[in-house]
Amino acid sequence: MATESLITDPALVSVLQSAAQARQQSLAILDLLEEYHARNAQEESLEDQLALSKQQKILNAHLAQLRGLNRNAIMGVRSTKQATAEARQEIDSLHLQLQNLYYEQRHLRGEITGCENYEHKYTQLPMIPTEDFLAQHPEHTSSSDHDLTIARIQDELAARQALDEQRKLLQAKKDGLVKETNAKKEELAKLDADIEKWIGGQESVRKTFEAREAKIAEAKEKEAAEREREG
CATH class of the missing domain: 1.20.5 (Single alpha-helices involved in coiled-coils or other helix-helix interfaces)
Incomplete structure (x- = not known):
């Protein structure tokens, strides 16, 4: 429960639910087989074979669904990784642009300070007050x-x-x-x-x-x- 409570992604939740159903179905088949062994039946009756076949079909359906969800999850992880890599590249690019802007800003501030402190020739002219x-x-x-x-x-x-x-x-x-x-x-x-x-x-x-x-x-x-x- 603690692990399941940490997972909130709908795709992963569906995978866990399908895995739980497949597990329950596998346990149900094991219980059915144990029941057959408990009866010491030499041969399974037609009814038992049909019941076991039905349970196996249900298990196969859950496993097929689980494989499909697992495949989708893997594709989703790949897509997420690709999206994460692209987002990281975009962030790195934006960070680089921000650094360039910072350096340009610092350069411009230096130029502005230099211009403000520049001793212009007109300040040395003997102009009238x-x-x-x-x-x-x-x-x-x-x-x-x-x-x-x-x-x-x-x-x-x-x-x-x-x-x-x-x-x-x-x-x-x-x-x-x-x-x-x-x-x-x-x-x-x-x-x-x-x-x-x-x-x-x-x-x-x-x-x-x-x-x-x-x-x-x-x-x-x-x-x-x-x-x-x-x-």
């Missing part, structure tokens, strides 16, 4: 942090582009002044050369004039000396 930007551009007061940051970066870009244009204009102006200065330096250099040349010519005239004056003075001195001797 948010309060000053909103004071200059009140249309962004209700913007989200993302949109506000993009607007501030664009404003910084526009300011830098304007400064770059001013730098280019000043550089062009500087280049023009440098070119003009170099031209004037060349002109002054040429003028200095002309002046040096003119001064050099004046020095030659001066030396010629001084030599002439010296000759005149020498001639006068000679003339005066002669007059003194004559006198």
